[in-house]
Amino acid sequence: MTLDPNDMDTRDLYGYLSTAVAPRPIAFASTVDSEGRVNLSPFSYFNVFSTRPPILVFSPILRGRDGSAKDTLENLRAVPEVTISVVNYAMVEQTSLASTEYPTGTNEFAKAGFTEVAGEVVRPPRVQESPVSFECKVDDIIALGESGGAGNLVIARVVRIHIDEQVLDAEGKLDTRKLDLVARMGGNDYCRATDDNLFEIPKPLRNLGMGVDSLPAHIRNSDVLTGNNLGRLGNLEALPDEALLQRAEASQEVRDARAQGAIALHRLAKRYLERGEAELALAVLLQRVGSEPA
Numbered sequence: 106m107t108l109d110p111n112d113m114d115t116r117d118l119y120g121y122l123s124t125a126v127a128p129r130p131i132a133f134a135s136t137v138d139s140e141g142r143v144n145l146s147p148f149s150y151f152n153v154f155s156t157r158p159p160i161l162v163f164s165p166i167l168r169g170r171d172g173s174a175k176d177t178l179e180n181l182r183a184v185p186e187v188t189i190s191v192v193n194y195a196m197v198e199q200t201s202l203a204s205t206e207y208p209t210g211t212n213e214f215a216k217a218g219f220t221e222v223a224g225e226v227v228r229p230p231r232v233q234e235s236p237v238s239f240e241c242k243v244d245d246i247i248a249l250g251e252s253g254g255a256g257n258l259v260i261a262r263v264v265r266i267h268i269d270e271q272v273l274d275a276e277g278k279l280d281t282r283k284l285d286l287v288a289r290m291g292g293n294d295y296c297r298a299t300d301d302n303l304f305e306i307p308k309p310l311r312n313l314g315m316g317v318d319s320l321p322a323h324i325r326n327s328d329v330l331t332g333n334n335l336g337r338l339g340n341l342e343a344l345p346d347e348a349l350l351q352r353a354e355a356s357q358e359v360r361d362a363r364a365q366g367a368i369a370l371h372r373l374a375k376r377y378l379e380r381g382e383a384e385l386a387l388a389v390l391l392q393r394v395g396s397e398p399a
């Protein structure tokens with residue numbers, strides 16, 4: 106299916122965009138109006154866009170029903186400061202409650218049952234229950250359109266970072282597993298970064314992976330290996346040396362697989378890949394089967 110956004114109504118377009126571009130982190134944005142009244146709202150059109158200067162960007166969109174601006178946007182135009190707190194699993198129901206369109210001037214900290222902590226350098230308070238909060242000055246607000254559904258990019262420069270020490274590891278770094286962050290998917294779905302759905306991929310930046318195109322054709326075209334398997338193999342810097350090829354050849358497991366043929370060797374290599382032994386897996390894949398050249 107191929108779609109042209111010009112032929113779609115805003116609701117459908119939102120559905121496709123927000124379901125496909127996910128999971129999205131959630132900014133819990135606290136702002137104040139010119140009279141100092143506090144507002145708190147979640148935004149999942151949000152991310153970090155620069156390290157130095159440290160820039161967070163989020164987007165309050167104009168209301169679909171009448172194109173009016175949300176309180177957060179009005180407040181930022183009056184007082185260009187925001188405190189962004191991240192959202193973890195323990196806070197997610199109250200965060201959703203805080204997204205209710207209460208009348209202007211309503212303090213959603215009170216409505217949702219959160220605790221205000223005064224900022225050090227900006228006026229909007231932070232959410233005490235959040236594990237990490239960023240006090241920010243707003244450098245710019247870029248309007249992306251004028252009618253309902255149009256985003257407004259809030260370019261927020263971080264001036265203070267507050268961290269609950271309970272989410273630090275022994276070295277004082279943030280610990281993803283302790284943070285237990287949640288993210289927004291399409292519709293009413295959220296997801297949670299728990300231990301059983303986190304996984305690691307070695308950074309390609311450390312080495313110059315040879316690339317999938319450098320692997321022999323019978324490996325690239327394997328019916329057994331997946332795209333992820335090929336990605337991990339292509340991340341190796343070079344084909345295995347003679348010593349590793351011989352080590353693989355000497356193993357009884359490899360001999361048994363060789364005797365059964367190429368598919369058995371590919372299956373064995375896949376198991377090694379799943380155990381994180383990519384070099385050995387490639388050495389297995391390069392074993393000759395019978396009299397066939399590898």
Ligand SMILES: Cc1cc2nc3c(=O)[nH]c(=O)nc-3n(C[C@H](O)[C@H](O)[C@H](O)COP(=O)(O)O)c2cc1C
Pocket residue numbers: 131144145146147148149150151164165166167174175176177178200201203204205206207289
């Ligand atoms: C998890 C979550 C993420 C949301 N993300 C956005 C968003 O990125 N942009 C937006 O305009 N509204 C978003 N909303 C809806 C706003 O939070 C909602 O319209 C809120 O009432 C705006 O409050 P305000 O008028 O006080 O600024 C989100 C709601 C939830 C629950």
